Amino acid sequence: EKVISVDPSSHCRYALGMEDGRIKDDDITASSHWYETTGPQYARLNREEGDGAWCPEGQLEPSDSQYLQVDLGRLTFLTVVGTQGRYARNSGNEFARAYRLNYSRDGLLWKSWRNRLGNAVMEGNKNAYASVINDLHPPIITRYIRLIPVTRVSTTVCMRVELYGCPWEDGLISYSSPEGQPMNPPGYPIASFNDSTYDGAHERSRRLFGGMGQLTDGVIGLDDFLQTRQYHVWPGYDYLGWRNDSLGTQGYVEMEFVFDRRRNFTSMKVHSNNMFSRGVKIFSSVSCWFKPRLIAGWEVESVAFKTVLDDRNPSARYVTVPLNRRTAKSIRCRFYFADIWMMFSEISFQSGNKSTHTHVPNPSTSEPPDDGNTPILIGCLVTIILLLVIIIFLILWCQYVCKVLEKHLFLLCPTACGGGYAEPDVTQCTPHQCFHSNAPHYAETDIVRLQGVTGSNMYAVPALTVDSLTRKDISAAEFPRQHLIFREKLGEGQFGEVHLCEAEGLPEFLGEGSPLPDRDGRSVLVAVKQLRADATSQARNDFLKEIKIMSRLNDPNIIRLLCVCVSSDPLCMVTEYMENGDLNMFLSQREIESTLTLSDLLHMSVQISSGMKYLASLNFVHRDLATRNCLLDRRLTIKIADFGMSRNLYSSDYYRIQGRAVLPIRWMAWESILLGKFTTASDxxxxxxxxxxxxxxxxxxxxxxxxxxxxxxxxxxFFRNQGRQIFLYGPPLCPPSLFELMMRCWSRDLADRPTFEGLYQALRPHVNQ
Structure with a gap:
């Protein structure tokens, strides 16, 4: 069947609500604004409230990265952007001559939009009043969008905006597949079937991972795969294609699809080329497996479907694969070859009773007629709401009273509750009372200082004198802060933030011996910890202390301090950042044997033990070692970092104590939780x-x-040592000898735990066996 799921040129160009107010003020934010009257809420096309537009603070410099951010409230197929300047009834004349777009589907991972020719900058306005409409080729599937004005000279800019598109009902947030391959047909130009707009990772195993691209851009490939719907692109552009013999002996292409939530799937539509005269056919069959949650295993029962091969009609077509109303958050499908080549241009999914892509409803719908039952219904609703408010108030009051009683109990007998050093005659409170199921307690002596001023954890180190800490105590060089280009906020703390930035000219600035890897001409990504202007003097002192700590670290498996910006406020420290992000995200999105081997996992383990061996040699205690705090580059090199605690992404990994401190309790030794005791043994x-x-x-x-x-x-x-503690189970991938090593790490007695030197020596021989 020939069905077009989305036609971005005509069927998906609806105003999303900046001008008419459906996008609320709270959903429009900005990196800065000049005055309250030029705040982000005034960035609405054709409207002139306030002073007429959003204007970022100060003169915009070429190196600046100010942005206007819009939360669309749901995944959206974004096809058009319209912009204006600040006209303000003929009193304003500020506008953006050009701008870039960044977007995010989850609010955490931000991507930069580029057109089909690889250009990131879009033409903006030529005056303050006329609107300029830019079609997005390719369109963007996103929830969050940032408009970043671009200038070549120092100038003031202001913007008004409208966004156009329609809801993305598929719910698909990423797909993974092998990279496409080139074809060199005799007598024809070379055709390339790569996914040129894919916004995820290109792994070293030649797989695309974690993104979206041409299979979801709404452009349907033509019958002749060498012809394209786009201008100025290469033959084969509209298709992602694979040659059978290039994928080994498996005879299939495996793809994985991840969705925004669990869905009940009715069918999958795959637009496939069928030019059999050139060795291209639709797939012969497909088998799909389902996963209800990302952390669950694949269900054993699959859905299999055989296609009816057509050797008479060479037209490209949609093949509809029934999915039998299976429920899943992730789907893995194997498409089996019917000939030498297989090529797809679009894949879409249908779930529940919803159509794949629908329009934004017209906001001006008529109101339902009133009838005599309305007052009665309102009275019932008001009564129910009042009862709920009373119940919630009683629950909160009970919780408050219980916490007050618990705190007084803890203060009455701190010795027994603190860790078992009670005198024999202490009878008012026993350790058992401190750990009854309704009121667990913990030591608070050192825990409040576990988190630093920017939200990252603070290493525990031998005492450092900070009262007289000055610039001469900092060995790192001063880097020009105007060369740091903001990309996204990684996390934040009470007095500061952690940003992901591009550092222009950093390798040249650091000179020979730079710890930076070869970037192949690409910009250098760095993590920048920045102190806020409202930070207290104690916070400034702690920040300088953290700089001094970081400047002492020099190991290939520890994140390094590269440079600082401390000659003026805000104080900044610049550290390494690895392009593959953190190890937790990297591993959770992979499967063993497909992209990783047991040797890879052992290699990672050895590197972490090596980095921790180095920290232990300095008597440094990390206090928050976990995969979220291990960064990874494309060569699987690991560097231990410290800012996992600041990231909202991992907030569920931390236990918050009465709003004052956060604890990674699932990774902490018993003595750290109960006694506030952090040592190399707890690491x-x-x-x-x-x-x-x-x-x-x-x-x-x-x-x-x-x-x-x-x-x-x-x-x-563990404290009572009665043999009733619950241990983590042995992972199926883990050799028995390695699980035994894990168990030794969890010994009750500190002296029975191995050292990091011992762990390194025990793990190293297993690599590459």
């Missing part, structure tokens, strides 16, 4: 949990069946 405990994460491919949280309170209760079992 060894966390290393054992990190090993467990690695060999489960981070598919689940440690102690996932226990609540936070039950995890704390379990540490009481």
């Amino acid at each position: 060894v405990w966390a290393f054992g949990v990190t090993l467990w994460e690695i060999f489960t491919l981070c598919k689940e949280q440690p102690y996932s069946l226990l609540s936070d309170e039950q995890v704390i209760e379990n540490t009481g079992e």
Whole structure:
């Protein structure tokens, strides 16, 4: 059947609500604004409230990266952007001559839009009043969009905006597949069937991972795969294609699809080329497996479908694959070759009773007629709401009273509750009372200082004198802050933030001996910890102390301090950042044997043990070792970092104490939770949990069946040493000897735990066996 799922040129160009107010003020934010009257809420096309537009603060410099951000509220197929300047009834004359777009489907990972020729900058306005409409080729599937004005000279800019598109009902947020391949047909030009607009990762195993591209851009390939619907592109552009013999002996292409939520799938539509005279046919059959949750395994029962091959009609076509109303958040499908080549131009999914792509409804719908029952219904609703408010108030009051009683109990007997050093005659409160299931307690002596001023964890180090810490105590060089280009906020703390930035000219600035890897001409990504202007003097002191700590670290498996910006406010420290992000995200999105081997996992483990061996040699205690704090580059080189605690992405990995501090309790040794005692031995405990994460491919949280309170209760079992504590299970991928090593890391007695030197020596021989 020939069905077009989305035609971006005509069927998906509806205003999304900037001008008419359907996008609310709270959903429009900005990196800065000049005055309250030029805030982001005034960035609405054809409207002139306030002072007439959004204007970022100060003169915009060529190196600046100010942005206007819009939350569309749901995944959206974005096809058009319209912009204006600030006219303000003929009193304004500021506008953006050009701009870039960044977008994010989850609000965490931001991507830069480029057109089909690779250009990122779009033409903006030539005056302050006329609107300029730009079609997006390719369109964007996103929830969050940022407009970033671009200038060649220092100038003031202002913007008004409208966005156009329609809801993305598919719910698909990423697909993974082998990279496409080139074809050199006799007598024809070379055709390339790569996914040229794919916005995910291109892995070294020649797989596309974690993104979206031409299979979801709404452009349907023509019958002749050498012809294209786009101008100025190469033959084969509209298709993603694979040659059978290039994928080994498996005879199929395996693709994985991840969705925004669990869905009940009715069918999948695959637009496939069928030019059999040139060795291209639709797939002969397909088998699909389903996963209800990302951390679950694939269900055993698959859905199989055989196609009816057509050797008479060479037309490209949609093949509809029934999915039998299977429920899943992720689908893996194997498409089996029927000839030498297989080529797809679009894939879409249908779930529930919703159509694949629909229009934005008209906001001006008529109101339902009133009838005599309306007052009665309103009265019932008001009564129900009042009852709910009373119930919620009673619950909150009970919780408050319980917490006050718990705190007084803890203060009455701190010795017994603090760690078992009570005198024999202390009878008012026993350790058992401190760990009854309803009121677990913990030591608060050192925990409040676990998190630094920018939200990252602070290493515990031998005492440093900070009272007289000045610029001459900092060995890192001063980097020109105007060469740091903001990309996204990674995390934040009470007095500062962690940003992902591009550092222009950093390799040349650092000179010979730079720790930066070869970037192949690409810009250098760095993590920038920045202190806020409202930081206290104590926070400034702590920040300088952290700089001094970081400047002492020099190991291939530890994130390094590269340079600083401390000659003026805001104070900044610039550290390495690895292009593959953190190890938790990297592993959780992969499967063993497809993109990773057991040797790869062991190699990662050895590198982490090596980095921790180095920290232990300096008597540094990390205090938050976990896969979320291990960064990874494309060569699987690992560097231990410290800013996982600041990231909202991992907030569920931390237990918050009365709003004052956060604890990674699922990675912490019993003595750290109960006594506030952090040592190299407690880091060894966390290393054992990190090993467990690695060999489960981070598919689940440690102690996932226990609540936070039950995890704390379990540490009481370690304290009491009655043999009732719950341990993590042995991962299926983990050799028995390695799990035994993990168990030694979780020994109750600190002296029984291995050292990092011992762990490194025990793990190293297993690599490449």
